[in-house]
Amino acid sequence: xxxxxFNSKIMxxxxxxxxxxxxxxxxxxxxxxxxxxxLGEDRLKTIQYDEIEVxxxxxxxxxxxxxxxxxxxxxxxxxxxxxxxxNINKGTIEYAAGIxxxxxxxxxxxxxxxxxxxxxxxxxxxAAAVGEMIYGGAKGMxxxxxxxxxxxxxxxxxxxxxxxxGHDGFAGEIGHTAIRPGPSNRxxxxxxxxxxxxxxxxxxxxRTLLKIMADSNQPSELRKLSFEELDAEIIHNAxxxxxxxxxxxxxxxxxxxxxxLADVVAHTNPEAIFLFGGLALARDLIFEPTxxxxxxxxxxxxxxxxxxxxxxxxxxxxxxxxxxxxxxATKEG
Amino acid sequence: xxxxxFNSKIMxxxxxxxxxxxxxxxxxxxxxxxxxxxLGEDRLKTIQYDEIEVxxxxxxxxxxxxxxxxxxxxxxxxxxxxxxxxNINKGTIEYAAGIxxxxxxxxxxxxxxxxxxxxxxxxxxxAAAVGEMIYGGAKGMxxxxxxxxxxxxxxxxxxxxxxxxGHDGFAGEIGHTAIRPGPSNRxxxxxxxxxxxxxxxxxxxxRTLLKIMADSNQPSELRKLSFEELDAEIIHNAxxxxxxxxxxxxxxxxxxxxxxLADVVAHTNPEAIFLFGGLALARDLIFEPTxxxxxxxxxxxxxxxxxxxxxxxxxxxxxxxxxxxxxxATKEG
Numbered sequence: 001x002x003x004x005x006f007n008s009k010i011m012x013x014x015x016x017x018x019x020x021x022x023x024x025x026x027x028x029x030x031x032x033x034x035x036x037x038x039l040g041e042d043r044l045k046t047i048q049y050d051e052i053e054v055x056x057x058x059x060x061x062x063x064x065x066x067x068x069x070x071x072x073x074x075x076x077x078x079x080x081x082x083x084x085x086x087n088i089n090k091g092t093i094e095y096a097a098g099i100x101x102x103x104x105x106x107x108x109x110x111x112x113x114x115x116x117x118x119x120x121x122x123x124x125x126x127a128a129a130v131g132e133m134i135y136g137g138a139k140g141m142x143x144x145x146x147x148x149x150x151x152x153x154x155x156x157x158x159x160x161x162x163x164x165x166g167h168d169g170f171a172g173e174i175g176h177t178a179i180r181p182g183p184s185n186r187x188x189x190x191x192x193x194x195x196x197x198x199x200x201x202x203x204x205x206x207r208t209l210l211k212i213m214a215d216s217n218q219p220s221e222l223r224k225l226s227f228e229e230l231d232a233e234i235i236h237n238a239x240x241x242x243x244x245x246x247x248x249x250x251x252x253x254x255x256x257x258x259x260x261l262a263d264v265v266a267h268t269n270p271e272a273i274f275l276f277g278g279l280a281l282a283r284d285l286i287f288e289p290t291x292x293x294x295x296x297x298x299x300x301x302x303x304x305x306x307x308x309x310x311x312x313x314x315x316x317x318x319x320x321x322x323x324x325x326x327x328x329a330t331k332e333g
Numbered sequence: 334x335x336x337x338x339f340n341s342k343i344m345x346x347x348x349x350x351x352x353x354x355x356x357x358x359x360x361x362x363x364x365x366x367x368x369x370x371x372l373g374e375d376r377l378k379t380i381q382y383d384e385i386e387v388x389x390x391x392x393x394x395x396x397x398x399x400x401x402x403x404x405x406x407x408x409x410x411x412x413x414x415x416x417x418x419x420n421i422n423k424g425t426i427e428y429a430a431g432i433x434x435x436x437x438x439x440x441x442x443x444x445x446x447x448x449x450x451x452x453x454x455x456x457x458x459x460a461a462a463v464g465e466m467i468y469g470g471a472k473g474m475x476x477x478x479x480x481x482x483x484x485x486x487x488x489x490x491x492x493x494x495x496x497x498x499g500h501d502g503f504a505g506e507i508g509h510t511a512i513r514p515g516p517s518n519r520x521x522x523x524x525x526x527x528x529x530x531x532x533x534x535x536x537x538x539x540r541t542l543l544k545i546m547a548d549s550n551q552p553s554e555l556r557k558l559s560f561e562e563l564d565a566e567i568i569h570n571a572x573x574x575x576x577x578x579x580x581x582x583x584x585x586x587x588x589x590x591x592x593x594l595a596d597v598v599a600h601t602n603p604e605a606i607f608l609f610g611g612l613a614l615a616r617d618l619i620f621e622p623t624x625x626x627x628x629x630x631x632x633x634x635x636x637x638x639x640x641x642x643x644x645x646x647x648x649x650x651x652x653x654x655x656x657x658x659x660x661x662a663t664k665e666g
Contacts, residue, residue: 269497
């Protein structure tokens with residue numbers, strides 16, 4: 001039914017979904033087939049576009065050029081976009097921090113000025129969860145959760161084989177649940193204090209590292225680096241080499257994550273929880289304390305039953321795959 | 334297809350479900366039609382039966398007698414049982430505190446020694462959630478949560494029109510999520526410390542009252558009563574008469590509930606949260622602080638959107654209705 005302008009004259013066409021990973025700095029997209037093969041991809045700098053209309057026009061043009069490069073024998077079936085605070089019900093991005101456009105951005109509506117094809121918007125972690133279900137380690141699972149550990153902390157819940165959107169389209173958000181009642185000390189990008197994201201994310205790891213560095217007298221090579229010079233990879237490498245403060249920072253990060261994952265288990269009783277993204281690459285350094293503190297906070301009926309697994313979408317293309325899979329998931333649902 | 338022994342000779346029969354509310358002290362049951370009318374009911378003392386087989390035999394006999402009393406023109410379509418730690422997948426009660434039988438109790442299996450009709454077991458709060466959906470304030474809602482405030486704290490989640498059971502059948506449990514990381518001071522019946530139930534329940538309210546009484550110098554008539562003499566109704570009445578300590582106890586209880594409900598909202602983004610049971614009868618005393626602290630802990634995208642409502646299943650029969658509704662929900666799902 002739907003065909004896009006540049007392939008409508010072709011008779012036998014390969015059906016492809018366009019997956020778009022819209023991030024604060026870069027936007028990456030790819031043409032993905034039903035099996036998860038990426039046939040062409042490109043990117044542009046989100047940060048260079050103050051106007052959302054100009055950004056979408058530039059993005060759409062790049063998509064068309066990339067499609068033409070793949071060849072004439074393709075048919076686009078839809079566009080899936082993973083974006084911070086993306087809302088599936090309304091096709092919007094709402095009050096996202098770290099992107100150039102403020103307030104409620106009617107992304108799908110603007111996109112549909114260029115195409116009549118379906119445009120699906122959801123948050124990037126939800127897209128990752130659908131990707132994990134279709135292409136990754138959650139194949140065949142009906143109840144699981146994906147946690148994305150990047151600059152921030154995202155999450156997507158799947159219950160009974162379906163992504164949970166909730167009544168307003170914003171379900172599955174653990175990054176902005178609070179660690180304890182009352183005013184906590186860490187300021188969050190969302191304007192509140194004490195959100196899990198301020199502890200469990202690349203930035204959270206750095207903040208924890210500084211706190212431990214302040215409290216402890218242990219020597220560390222990391223004392224030579226400024227807050228801005230530090231990143232998760234540097235802390236990871238230091239921890240692997242036995243740096244006490246770096247190891248403690250990972251343990252504390254896992255402790256906070258495990259504590260809140262216990263709530264996720266009590267609420268949704270998943271078969272598995274997948275960790276995805278930069279921090280998850282630290283493997284045992286993050287998985288062991290997370291598992292330990294999750295189990296410690298579980299009621300006996302749940303203990304030892306929930307698998308804590310690394311995402312199998314470990315390539316750089318995971319976000320694009322996840323976003324494209326929204327299109328297939330919707331076509332089947 | 335299924336008919337029970339005492340009505341198989343009848344030609345035109347009214348279809349009824351038997352709803353059973355199995356509690357630690359009493360077990361109450363009723364014959365309920367599709368519209369939620371209770372045609373007959375009775376009860377027995379759970380606490381008097383050390384042996385589960387003897388209990389089930391006595392319960393089944395009482396059910397048959399009650400059925401005969403209603404008349405010959407009925408057909409039982411199934412038995413729905415709400416019980417603490419009831420598991421829908423296995424028909425079991427698992428490691429429930431406060432009932433006479435320890436470990437894993439194969440309740441449906443024992444019940445099916447007496448009848449070949451379907452026997453559905455789930456936890457009492459899940460049963461209340463299904464009851465709210467079929468007969469109460471959640472009619473027509475697809476995403477909502479029911480919180481039952483009794484001696485303990487139960488909860489049931491409905492997502493996309495279906496009760497959430499999760500992978501192992503134990504989803505929707507907020508009572509045993511913890512208030513803060515690390516060892517908290519309140520011991521819970523589950524063997525751990527700091528569970529929400531130790532703050533938000535009739536018992537939790539009493540514990541909070543004692544703590545405030547210890548910390549404060551304010552006069553209170555409640556200082557004349559022992560811990561064992563106090564109950565939620567007495568504290569409620571004192572608060573209504575302006576007792577400072579009683580009012581503070583309600584505020585603190587609502588604060589803890591609101592804090593954790595914010596997590597429930599972030600996880601499942603419901604349209605409404607219903608409060609059911611004894612404490613919910615205190616209305617503004619509990620609803621106002623709960624709403625305030627829930628909103629305070631919500632990310633802006635959720636603020637002001639989630640309704641906090643009293644259950645409309647306010648009769649004493651709610652638990653029986655809820656349990657019976659399991660049968661209808663299953664027949665339709």
